[in-house]
Amino acid sequence: MYEQGASPRELQSDNDALRARMAYLMEQAERNHTIMCRHQAFDLEIVGAGSFPELIGTIFRSLPVISDLDIVTLCLVDPEQDIHTVMDKLGVDFSAFPQLVFVGHDSVLGFVPSRSLLLTAPSKPLLGPYVPTVHQAMFPQPPAGLQSVALVPLIRNKRIIGSLNLGSLDPTRFTPALGTDFIEHMASIIAICLENVISNEMLKYIGLTDSLTGVYNRRYIDRRLLEEIGRARRQAYRISCLYIDLDHFKAVNDTFGHPGGDEVLREVAARIKAELRLSDALGRFGGEEFVVLLIDADLESATIVAQRIRASIADAPFHLSTGDQLPISVSIGVATLDDFERDHAIEGVAQQLVAKADSALYQAKENGRNQVVTSSD
Secondary structure (H helix, E strand, O other): OOOOOOOHHHHHHHHHHHHHHHHHHHHHHHHHHHHHHHHHHHHHHHHOOOOHHHHHHHHHHHHHHHOOOOEEEEEEEOOOOHHHHHHHHOOOOHHHOOOEEEEOOHHHHOOOOOOOOOOOOOOOOEEEEOOHHHHOOOOOOOOOOOOEEEEEEEEEOOEEEEEEEEEEOOOOOOOOOOOOHHHHHHHHHHHHHHHHHHHHHHHHHHHOEOOOOOOEEHHHHHHHHHHHHHHHHHHOOOEEEEEEEEOOHHHHHHHHHHHHHHHHHHHHHHHHHHOOOOOOEEEEEEOOEEEEEEEOOOHHHHHHHHHHHHHHHHOOOEEOOOOOEEOOOEEEEEEEEOOOOOOOOHHHHHHHHHHHHHHHHHHHHHOOOOOEEEOOO
8 A cells, every 4th residue: 555645756656666567577477488488398309309419419509598508518427438439339420519528437527415315415506606727627618708607417316427517607697596496407307318318329339239249230231331322422432341251260169169269250350440440330240251341442442451451360360268379361352332323222232332242252262261352343
C-alpha cells in the first residue's frame, strides 16, 4: 500500500519503478528460458553423438556459444594411453582438437576428496581467478586476457574420468561464491556421454582388430580399402596392396606347437609394422596371411617396401620363449591401383586390387618362396 498523502508525482514515480522492475524480471525470465532451451538442445546433441570426434567436436563448438565462454577445454584421464591409442587407430585427427588434453593421473587436475562425501569421492568444481602456473595443464592455449575459470570434475562411479574446464575474460564470471549446481548437472551429462562413446569406440576397435597379433583384421582392411579408393579418386593418388604369406608355416606349428606358431605370427606382424608409415594399414587375413595397404604409393615404391619387409623377416632368426631359434621367410605379392576405372563400383575395384596381389603372391610361392612378385597386369 502507498502511504497516505503521497503526491501524484510520487505515485507515478513508484509505478514507473515497478514497471521497470517487472520489465527487467520479464527480460531475465525470457533470457533464462532461452539459455535453458539452448542447453536442452545441447544436451540432446551430445547424447545423440555417435562417435568420439562428434561428441568432443560438439562440446568445443557449441558450449562456448550457448554459455558465452571464451574457452572450453576437456581433460581426460588416460593412464596407459589406451583412449588416445584407440582413437588414433580409429582415425581421430587430434590436431583438429587442440582443446583436448590427456593426463596420466587425476591428481594433475587438482581435485581433492570432499569431506561431505566418501573419501574416494571427488570435490566440487573449482572456481576462481585464472593463474597461469596453476592452470597451464588445463588450458594449454589460453586466450589473451583470460581472467576466471571453472574446473569441473567429470565423475563416473565416484571416479574422476576427466575435467571440463571453462574460461572467461570476465574476472567476475567464475568466483568461489558462485553456485555450481547447473555446471555440475551439465558435467554429469557430458561424463555419461563420454563414458558411453569411449566404450563404444573401444568395442568398435576390438571388432576391427586381430586379438592375437594386435593388428587390424580383414573386416577393417576391407572397409578401409573402400574409403581409401574413394579418397584416392578425389585426390588422384595411388594405392598399393601387399599380400603376404608365411612360408612353410605348417611346419612351425607341427614342430613347436600352436603356442610357438602364435609367437611367430606376433613377431612377423611386428616386423611388418616396423616398415610401414602411420598412414599405411596392416591387417591379418586369417591363418598366416597378412595384407598391407600402402597409401599414396606407386608400384615401384610398394615393391621397395615389400622387399624391406621380406628382408626384415628373413635376415634375422626368430627367438621363441622356449629358447629355440628358427628362420622364417615370407612370400609377397604386390599390386597397385592407379587407373581407377571410375565407371566401375568401388567394391569391385577393391576386390580386383586384392585379387591381383593374391595372384602375384601365388606366383611368388610357385617361384620358390622368400621373394617379392609384382602384378603383371
